[in-house]
Amino acid sequence: MSQIPENKVLDKMESLLNVASDFTRLKILYSISGEEKSVSDIVKEVGASQSLVSHQIKVLKKANLVISRKEGTRVFYQLADDHIVQLLSVVYDHVTE
């Protein structure tokens, strides 16, 4: 550390942190962290409106944090990789110590 990364990197860091820093999106990420879930499953588990969940999933997808799989009328989402789990873990530990 101790050296400030270049703006390009900082911009990406800012974006990632920004996407993660939302109550609803955090819930969605946790919801699908164990196994893939359909949108309606996520809606039930998160307790937000279908519209809101759909909007926020779009944000997560644009940031490449989740990937999707279509099956009939349903769409299943899961985490794109394990980096997000690490990120959430570090943040979780920080606030619960």
Place this chain on the structure above:
Amino acid sequence: MSQIPENKVLDKMESLLNVASDFTRLKILYSISGEEKSVSDIVKEVGASQSLVSHQIKVLKKANLVISRKEGTRVFYQLADDHIVQLLSVVYDHVTE
């Protein structure tokens, strides 16, 4: 993981991520990650206005991410602990891989 934390924890996580998700504040955190620095030093290194740096330091301080020490007319800031370094590392790795 796989279980959604309670709202209280999620709120704190959201707050921490929010504070971290700003270009100027990221620069400030990196600036003082190696050693404590005065505000004017930070201003030079970060390349933002004195007012903006001061405002953002206030945000960081309110979130308990930095601590301060006064010496004459100058105020020196340093990271409150190493959790932030971990957080920045995880995010950095994610965006630079």
Place this chain on the structure above:
DNA sequence: GACATATATGAACGTCCTTTCATATTTAAC
């Protein structure tokens, strides 16, 4: 084709936040 279910989308509203500008406060030096 008509209907139901699952998901996505667009517009609109209110609110929060970053940044700038001007100014206040504090401390030291003379």
Place this chain on the structure above:
DNA sequence: GTTAAATATGAAAGGACGTTCATATATGTC
């Protein structure tokens, strides 16, 4: 006490963002 340097603060502007509501699209079933 006046001046200068360092830092903090308040107001204001502008844009970004989360949420809701209404509606569209897509797939499956009859």
